[in-house]
Amino acid sequence: MTREGVARTALTRATLFETLALWVELGWLRQLDRHFAIFLADRDPQADPLVWLAAALASHQLGRGHVCLSLSRVLATPRSALSLPPLEGGGEPAQAVVLPESLLDGITLAGWTAALTASFTVAMAREASGSATPLVLDGERLYLRRYWQAESAVAGHLRRRLGQPLAVADALAERLQALFAGNARQGDEPDWQRVACALALRQRLTIISGGPGTGKTTTVTRLLALLQQQSLTRDGEALRIRLAAPTGKAAARLSESIASAVGRLDVTEVVRDAIPQQAQTLHRLLGARPDTRHFRHHADAPLSLDLLVVDEASMVDLEMMAALLEAMPTDARLILLGDKDQLASVEAGSVLGDLCTGANVADGAGYSEPTRRYLQSMAGENLPVAAETNPLADHVAMLRKSFRFHEDSGIGALARAANGGDGRGFVQVLKEGFKDLATLDIDAAAFERAVVAGYRDLFEAVRAGDDSSSILALQSRFQVLCALRRGPWGVEGLNERIAQALWHQGWIARTEGWFAGRPVMVTHNDPQLGLYNGDLGLTLADEAGRLRVCFPHGDGVRQVLPSRLDAAVTAFAMTVHKSQGSEFEHVLFALPARSNPIVTRELIYTGITRARLRLTLALAQGGDERMLRDAVARQVVRDSAIAARLLKDSRALNRTDSSGSEV
Numbered sequence: 278m279t280r281e282g283v284a285r286t287a288l289t290r291a292t293l294f295e296t297l298a299l300w301v302e303l304g305w306l307r308q309l310d311r312h313f314a315i316f317l318a319d320r321d322p323q324a325d326p327l328v329w330l331a332a333a334l335a336s337h338q339l340g341r342g343h344v345c346l347s348l349s350r351v352l353a354t355p356r357s358a359l360s361l362p363p364l365e366g367g368g369e370p371a372q373a374v375v376l377p378e379s380l381l382d383g384i385t386l387a388g389w390t391a392a393l394t395a396s397f398t399v400a401m402a403r404e405a406s407g408s409a410t411p412l413v414l415d416g417e418r419l420y421l422r423r424y425w426q427a428e429s430a431v432a433g434h435l436r437r438r439l440g441q442p443l444a445v446a447d448a449l450a451e452r453l454q455a456l457f458a459g460n461a462r463q464g465d466e467p468d469w470q471r472v473a474c475a476l477a478l479r480q481r482l483t484i485i486s487g488g489p490g491t492g493k494t495t496t497v498t499r500l501l502a503l504l505q506q507q508s509l510t511r512d513g514e515a516l517r518i519r520l521a522a523p524t525g526k527a528a529a530r531l532s533e534s535i536a537s538a539v540g541r542l543d544v545t546e547v548v549r550d551a552i553p554q555q556a557q558t559l560h561r562l563l564g565a566r567p568d569t570r571h572f573r574h575h576a577d578a579p580l581s582l583d584l585l586v587v588d589e590a591s592m593v594d595l596e597m598m599a600a601l602l603e604a605m606p607t608d609a610r611l612i613l614l615g616d617k618d619q620l621a622s623v624e625a626g627s628v629l630g631d632l633c634t635g636a637n638v639a640d641g642a643g644y645s646e647p648t649r650r651y652l653q654s655m656a657g658e659n660l661p662v663a664a665e666t667n668p669l670a671d672h673v674a675m676l677r678k679s680f681r682f683h684e685d686s687g688i689g690a691l692a693r694a695a696n697g698g699d700g701r702g703f704v705q706v707l708k709e710g711f712k713d714l715a716t717l718d719i720d721a722a723a724f725e726r727a728v729v730a731g732y733r734d735l736f737e738a739v740r741a742g743d744d745s746s747s748i749l750a751l752q753s754r755f756q757v758l759c760a761l762r763r764g765p766w767g768v769e770g771l772n773e774r775i776a777q778a779l780w781h782q783g784w785i786a787r788t789e790g791w792f793a794g795r796p797v798m799v800t801h802n803d804p805q806l807g808l809y810n811g812d813l814g815l816t817l818a819d820e821a822g823r824l825r826v827c828f829p830h831g832d833g834v835r836q837v838l839p840s841r842l843d844a845a846v847t848a849f850a851m852t853v854h855k856s857q858g859s860e861f862e863h864v865l866f867a868l869p870a871r872s873n874p875i876v877t878r879e880l881i882y883t884g885i886t887r888a889r890l891r892l893t894l895a896l897a898q899g900g901d902e903r904m905l906r907d908a909v910a911r912q913v914v915r916d917s918a919i920a921a922r923l924l925k926d927s928r929a930l931n932r933t934d935s936s937g938s939e940v
């Protein structure tokens with residue numbers, strides 16, 4: 278018997294592959310993960326089965342957003358590496374299944390590492406670049422080669438952007454003061470927007486993180502104005518600035534909010550005209566090509582720009598970040614805007630979160646002494662001396678005050694409680710009677726009423742034959758979000774229920790296939806159609822009754838024939854993951870009745886903050902407060918080593934440099 282009272286299973290090729298097949302059947306592992314293990318076993322049949330187990334788990338981790346498998350984490354909590362459903366009452370699964378802990382019983386980190394290093398399918402990180410093994414072992418982290426390469430590339434490119442501050446003309450201090458003069462002060466609290474702008478003036482890499490409405494766009498627009506003013510005065514030429522975001526929807530929102538922020542700027546016409554107001558998707562910026570992962574722009578054909586702003590950077594996955602950094606000219610500035618507390622990208626990686634966590638800026642500490650002195654002279658802000666600093670901290674600014682959610686906003690209070698991991702506070706806020714918050718116990722009838730009320734404006738506009746762009750504008754009025762994909766209250770079940778409700782109402786002619794009134798979300802990039810993963814459109818009938826799917830496109834509408842959209846799903850309801858980068862006036866957020874590992878603090882926070890004006894939290898029947906408290910307590914930690922790599926490098930650098938020059 279093992280420590281935990283689970284019978285040990287001898288790990289042989291036969292027991293391992295039998296177990297993997299069963300895990301696939303149970304939905305704990307993907308078929309893809311099992312096939313990867315089989316592929317390795319075929320390549321190196323003499324290897325220890327621990328290698329194939331590690332391979333299956335490392336592959337499985339990717340599907341869950343982790344870029345690597347932390348061997349020590351699996352040894353400490355073996356079940357964490359599989360998609361085990363929540364075990365009711367903390368018990369064991371009903372079937373007699375070999376659990377990961379029984380396969381790993383008695384295995385030490387040293388033993389597992391030795392088994393891996395003995396196989397020629399695994400390379401050690403220090404010699405990995407010269408080999409072509411499917412797996413790379415970096416310390417105690419096991420990677421699929423492609424992701425190890427991407428992480429190494431991201432760390433390498435970021436490292437080159439850290440340190441070595443750029444010279445900032447003294448004259449900019451006065452202009453900075455003028456642009457931020459209208460910012461109201463709150464006691465001794467620093468003006469973090471001013472700090473962020475000052476920091477970004479002297480870096481090639483700046484990360485500005487903040488929740489909804491904390492002024493990220495306002496701040497970056499002022500920064501662009503300062504830099505353009507400086508460039509125009511000094512060289513008579515404007516900087517080449519580009520704006521981008523991971524999805525079409527996020528790019529459209531960035532264009533809108535930059536345009537509005539530019540309108541509020543107190544600068545000359547020349548400077549105003551030199552600030553671009555159109556953002557594009559990262560795919561388009563980098564030059565996505567059909568049927569290949571490679572982009573037109575890369576290290577040998579870099580982007581032609583001096584400064585790039587990327588909004589919604591939390592949605593950028595590791596491989597996209599590697600491609601982006603690769604294509605950035607060395608001297609150009611990169612400014613990442615985002616909210617580190619949101620869900621990370623759907624694909625593996627959580628670069629923004631990793632960089633912010635590594636920078637330890639959550640409490641405002643962390644700036645190095647030279648940066649502190651610079652911020653004092655440039656921005657007039659006295660920041661506390663940091664107990665500990667690291668090279669990332671000087672590149673990160675956190676905006677903390679939301680100008681969207683005021684003191685009387687229930688959505689704001691709920692978001693703060695979720696973010697702070699305060700489950701009791703979260704439940705309390707729901708009971709306090711905030712005007713912008715409602716809860717709903719969803720039974721079928723109540724849900725149907727809520728959906729019909731939410732969609733009334735849109736379908737009245739459709740029936741009245743309003744023009745497509747006014748109808749599309751109403752699409753952001755109301756949206757149903759959910760946590761899960763499967764089950765009656767998952768995205769599939771909800772889409773069916775909503776379609777039924779609207780059909781009963783006579784607003785749509787059918788509930789399946791293509792019909793006028795069907796909202797769709799694009800699920801793959803299609804550069805030829807100019808449509809990207811996450812784009813939201815609405816099916817409408819033209820005067821002749823022909824169906825067209827309409828997508829917002831700049832100030833107009835792009836129309837696509839339904840037959841050309843093979844990668845689109847109904848979007849009456851969408852998962853919170855898919856809603857990232859979008860906002861809606863009223864969100865109806867459906868949550869499952871019971872605790873579920875997928876429902877985490879980040880998911881709750883992201884779902885809540887998609888609502889601008891009203892939020893209805895809909896709990897599946899039988900759902901209770903405990904589910905909400907559990908969810909808010911459950912935080913996602915993605916295995917990755919970017920911050921650790923950067924910190925390790927900087928410590929090594931500090932040691933080599935301790936002989937003299939200042940770092």
Ligand SMILES: Nc1ncnc2c1ncn2[C@@H]1O[C@H](COP(=O)(O)OP(=O)(O)OP(=O)(O)O)[C@@H](O)[C@H]1O
Pocket residue numbers: 460461470487488489490491492493494495496534538680681
């Ligand atoms: N310092 C400030 N004082 C008063 N209002 C501000 C300030 N900064 C921003 N705002 C206002 O707050 C709103 C949100 O600002 P902004 O769009 O810059 O935030 P954001 O963080 O980019 O928002 P989002 O999360 O929507 O991307 C805008 O209406 C803006 O005018």
